[in-house]
Amino acid sequence: RGTPTHMHNAMISPLLPYAIKGAIWYQGESNNGEGMLYHEKMKALIAGWRSVWNKPDLPFYFVQLAPYKYRGDPKALPGIWQAQLETLKVPHTGMAVTTDITTLTNIHPPNKQDVGKRLALWALAKDYGNDKIVYSGPLFDKADHSDGGKGSITVHFKKLGGRHIGLKTTDEKNPTHFEVAGKDGAWHPAETLTVYGDHIVAKSKMVKEPVHVRFGWDQLATPNLVNRAGLPASPFTSQN
Numbered sequence: 001r002g003t004p005t006h007m008h009n010a011m012i013s014p015l016l017p018y019a020i021k022g023a024i025w026y027q028g029e030s031n032n033g034e035g036m037l038y039h040e041k042m043k044a045l046i047a048g049w050r051s052v053w054n055k056p057d058l059p060f061y062f063v064q065l066a067p068y069k070y071r072g073d074p075k076a077l078p079g080i081w082q083a084q085l086e087t088l089k090v091p092h093t094g095m096a097v098t099t100d101i102t103t104l105t106n107i108h109p110p111n112k113q114d115v116g117k118r119l120a121l122w123a124l125a126k127d128y129g130n131d132k133i134v135y136s137g138p139l140f141d142k143a144d145h146s147d148g149g150k151g152s153i154t155v156h157f158k159k160l161g162g163r164h165i166g167l168k169t170t171d172e173k174n175p176t177h178f179e180v181a182g183k184d185g186a187w188h189p190a191e192t193l194t195v196y197g198d199h200i201v202a203k204s205k206m207v208k209e210p211v212h213v214r215f216g217w218d219q220l221a222t223p224n225l226v227n228r229a230g231l232p233a234s235p236f237t238s239q240n
Helices: 007-014 037-051 076-087 110-128
Strands: 023-025 062-064 093-096 139-144 153-158 167-169 179-180 187-189 192-196 201-202 214-215 226-227
Touching: 007 037, 037 062, 037 076, 076 093, 076 187, 093 110, 139 214, 153 214, 167 192, 179 201
Parallel strands: 023 062, 062 093
Antiparallel strands: 139 153, 153 201, 167 226, 179 187, 179 214, 192 201
16 A cells, blocks of 8 residues: 555456456546646556556547646646647547536536547447547647738647538537737737638737647636537647
């Protein structure tokens, strides 16, 4: 007890004689504030489980934490969201976004049914051959100046919904919780947002030449951006 390995030895090691199809993971509230260190921990966890089960491609699907009013820095939780988003770069992983499944006042939102359904979408699509399922909400791809020149910034997304490709909002209003920053690094809300199918052009009168964009970058943010299947977009920042 109290050693780095006691949780593994007590809860995972007894399962090792049994075959498993994959793993789902919902954890991270106590890691708030760790930022990209949490990404490194997740990579180590996934690699460790794949090693002990001798399954190098073991599917590992996890839940991005829900918005919640943590004490301290309100930008700390977005750091965990970004770490979880980065973990998607590990092969054979998937992430259920839960920015819309929250009470904001409960660190463990009671609606686990929809969380489970979103994890199941990944498994059905990736492990059970259902290639017609839309299994993820929009994910940040890249930001550039391909539309509108240097006075705006264009945000490109992936995972937009197969045949029904495209972005939309849940309330049919403009997308919320977008911010842009110039070379000075000062963030300002994007006042003008134009949706073009798979990308969004953002600009602010306070930023003459935006070079960075972020989305949902606050622990209480519940953005309205989804894909055509109604799955929410993950928070992100384009700034390293």
